[in-house]
Amino acid sequence: MSKTTPLLLGPIIGGLTDTHVNLWGRASGPATLHAWLSRKADFSDAKLAGRSLPLSADDGFAGVVPLDELNPEATYFYALTLGNEKPAKPDGRFTTFPAPAQPRTFSFALGSCFRPEEKDSGEVFDVIETRRQAENxxxxxxxxxxIYADARKNNGLMNRIAVSKDDYRKVYEHTWSKRPLRGLLKNLPAFMILDDHEVDDDWRWRDAERRWATIPPWDTFARWLGGCSWQERHLPVERVRNALQAYWEHQAMHAPPPIQTLGLDENRQYHLRREDKGSLAYTFEYGAAAFFVMDTRTMRVRGTHPSEKTMLGEGQWQAFEAWLLDVKDKYPVKFIVTSASLLHPLWLDIARDRWSGFQEERTRLLSMLALHGIEGVYFLAGDLHAAHVVSAELYGPQGKRIPVWEFCSSPFEQKPNWVSKLTYTRLHSGPITNQKRRFCVAAHNFGVVHVDFSNPQQPQVRFVVHYKGKKGWKTKPPV
Ligand SMILES: [Fe+2]
Structure with a gap:
């Protein structure tokens, strides 16, 4: 590969902490990533800071350069090249986080669901870039x-659903090569987690052994009507492994390390055994705010017997409870990231694909928060193709009412969902009261969360939704 060949995808700034970063890129053939760092915008003192392992076909020629020993709250200019020649200009910049548990005021963006329908799709990411600059x-x-691996018209596979590893890789290439998305992620560090479409629509395991997965019968039927192949209509473990390999290459490789890794088989693929306590969940901190990013998908079993049914898997439950107790007093603000919405059930939810399809676990989660008296909790969700804010209170210890919030942003670009807007209902079980939906917006959107630690004893958290109206982008007043 020529020294000046550009990256096929990236760079992406992942796994950022106060002292560490993962710079990610994907090439179109064998190569090695070189990361260059400088404290100056003109890049005059840039130095080679690290190299990746050789990029190989086994990982779709994707790789990361992990860099350590950075200074907290320091801005670095960087470039990621395939050759070893020092570039004249940086690709972008990032600022490391404060040391854990240090109270700092900050803002971050959130959103989900990007299914590009046009050649120049991705307008939303240009709007986020404007906010990035304006609001730091x-x-x-x-x-x-x-990605939407199963969106035949929009996944770049010419009217096919992704089946093989190369199919899934091509969908990432098609979706992530959109100029606005690439432009944004050069300068805005990213934390990612999968939902269903990284594998297939509303998929889940059929049994606890995790040998066969399934998609809803109406999808199978529609695909049969549409002339799809057997492989596109079914979801054996091999296809899930292909999707998760592509997920590893594009999303997990640059993320913070998982709390408990998923076991690998002899071919370095996830074996997904019944007794595996691992998942793709991970945690990170920004100053005095702690984040638990749930994996609501890979260990999800619908099961034929109620005892097999689970959304998170027991290993993730144990890790989550341990995390809650650990951050309870150390971090006044806790964000629980769950791709599926928890506090916005729908009375018209045929797929039962969200927490409402796993009511015992939803109650278990809310009871855990209530029982331990965990304060300062905000759920961050996606998936619904409409944005919302829901507030509620939990019955805590000694009769104390504990506020809890859910902020949801979805979609970046996908068909807005009016059903989700019109069929909201309150929870009817669990230690919860005073549940109120504050607003709901069915339009392309993204959210910005502002965390204000001006008074470290009483941090304030606000959620602002920016959405696309008929005459351009608008802002929903915060609640
Ligand atoms: Fe979606």
């Missing part, structure tokens, strides 16, 4: 459906 956004949380 520190990172973006991308809460799932970063």
């Amino acid at each position: 956004l520190r990172f973006i949380l991308m809460i799932g459906d970063q």
Whole structure:
């Protein structure tokens, strides 16, 4: 590969902490990534800071350069090249986070669901870039459906559903090569987690052994009517592994390390065994705000027997409870990132694909928060193709009422969902009261969360939704 060949995808700034970053890129053939760092915008003192392992076909020629020993709250200019020649200009910049538990005021963007329908799709990312500059956004949380592997008309596969590893890789290439998205992620660190469409629509395991997965019967039927092949209509473990390999290459490789890794088989693919305690969930902190990014998908079992049914899997539950107790007093603000909405059930929800399809676990989660008296909790969700804010209170210890919020942003670009706007209902079980939906917007949108630590004893958290109206982008007043 020539020294001046550009990256096929990236760069992406991932896994950022106060002292560490993962710079990610994907090439179109064998190569090695070189990361260059400078503290100066003109790049005059740029130095080679690290190299990736050789990029190989086994990982779709994707890789990361992990860099350590950075200074907290320091701005670095960087470039990611395939050759070892020092570039004249940086690709972008990033600012490291404050040391954990240090109270700092900051803002970040969030959203989900990008299914590009036009050649010049991705307008939303240009709008986020404007906000990044105006409001000093520190990172973006991308809460799932970063690709739509099953969107035959919009996935770049010429009217096919992704089946093989190369299919899934091509969908990432098609979706992530949009100029506005690439432009944004050069300068805005990203934290990602999958939802369903990274694999297939509303998919889940059929049994706890995780040998066969399934999609809703209406999808199978529509695909049969549409002349799809057997492979496109079914979801054996091999296809899930292909999708998760592509997920690893594009989203997990640059993320913070998982709290418990998923086991690998002899071919370095996830074996997804019943007893596996691992998942793709991870945690990170920005100053005095702690984040738990849930994996609501890979260990999800619908099951034929109620005892098999689970959304998170027992290993993730244990890790989550341990995290809650750990951050309870150390971090006044806690964000629980869940691709599927928890506090916005729909009375017309045939797929039962959200927490409302796993009511025992929803109650378990809310009871855990109530029982331990966890304060300062905000759920961050995607998936619904409409944005919303829901507030509620939990019955805490000694009769104390504990406020809890859900902020949702979806879609970046996908068909807005009026059903989700019109069929909201309150929860009818669990230790919850005073649940109110503050607003709902069915339009292309993204959210910005402002965390204000001006008074460290009483941090304020606000959620602002920016959405596309008929005459351009608008802002929903914060609640
Ligand atoms: Fe979606």
